[in-house]
Amino acid sequence: MAASVPTRTIGRLSLYRRLLGNLIADGVEHVYSHQLATMGGVTAAQVRRDMMSVGYSGSPKRGYEVTALAGSIGNFLDASHSEPVALVGVGNLGRAIMAYFAGRRPRLTITAAFDSDPYKLNRVILGCRCHALSEAGAVIGQLGIMTAIVTVPASAAQDVADQLVRAGIRGILNFAPIRLRVRPGVYVEDIDMTMSLEKVAYFARQNAETRSIPEAAVI
Ligand code: ATP
Numbered sequence: 204m205a206a207s208v209p210t211r212t213i214g215r216l217s218l219y220r221r222l223l224g225n226l227i228a229d230g231v232e233h234v235y236s237h238q239l240a241t242m243g244g245v246t247a248a249q250v251r252r253d254m255m256s257v258g259y260s261g262s263p264k265r266g267y268e269v270t271a272l273a274g275s276i277g278n279f280l281d282a283s284h285s286e287p288v289a290l291v292g293v294g295n296l297g298r299a300i301m302a303y304f305a306g307r308r309p310r311l312t313i314t315a316a317f318d319s320d321p322y323k324l325n326r327v328i329l330g331c332r333c334h335a336l337s338e339a340g341a342v343i344g345q346l347g348i349m350t351a352i353v354t355v356p357a358s359a360a361q362d363v364a365d366q367l368v369r370a371g372i373r374g375i376l377n378f379a380p381i382r383l384r385v386r387p388g389v390y391v392e393d394i395d396m397t398m399s400l401e402k403v404a405y406f407a408r409q410n411a412e413t414r415s416i417p418e419a420a421v422i
Pocket of ligand 1: 291292293294295296297317318319320336354355356359363
């Protein structure tokens with residue numbers, strides 16, 4: 204089961220599925236592990252090990268069958284039914300995420316929104332009713348939600364996470380720039396966009412400086 208598979212393998216499987224989706228769109232029918240490895244920035248041995256986790260093996264002559272492999276990864280990663288997701292913090296980022304996911308992943312649908320702003324409460328925003336967090340237990344229990352996205356300011360994120368976990372949430376995608384503390388049995392994935400952007404800007408500057416040095420000076 205997925206629980207015994209390392210977190211990084213799950214991330215790579217999601218990446219392979221996206222790459223396979225691109226190949227399907229280009230009309231490609233077969234792909235070798237070394238080709239998928241180059242596209243994903245991993246080794247071919249890693250690709251083959253990862254595919255063993257989903258129980259798929261290719262043919263040495265023709266490689267992997269692209270559509271069948273994407274299907275096997277989907278069977279492994281996805282729930283058999285559509286899974287509802289909650290989002291807390293319907294601000295600029297929260298609304299952008301809701302708009303991005305609308306209709307994109309039919310098996311993962313943002314179904315309930317939560318916010319503390321009285322002007323947003325009880326309104327339907329991008330197709331989701333916005334509730335107060337005090338209703339989290341009831342709404343999350345009723346809809347059977349296990350996964351939540353947190354897009355509140357850092358100062359509110361820990362308290363929001365605690366309330367979500369009490370309400371039954373077992374996985375949090377956290378966009379607040381703060382490391383959340385949760386009890387064992389709750390999975391948290393942090394996305395710190397500011398840190399990532401600063402990192403990219405730093406290396407962009409480094410690369411620009413390196414390029415401006417005359418070639419003969421670079422050993
Ligand atoms: P907006 O101006 O629409 O609020 P924003 O993105 O500038 O957008 P932020 O201050 O980043 O606003 O807050 C994001 C969202 O999180 C807002 O909708 C805000 O009302 C909500 N929020 C803040 N604190 C909490 C909390 N404790 N519980 C639930 N929602 C919260």
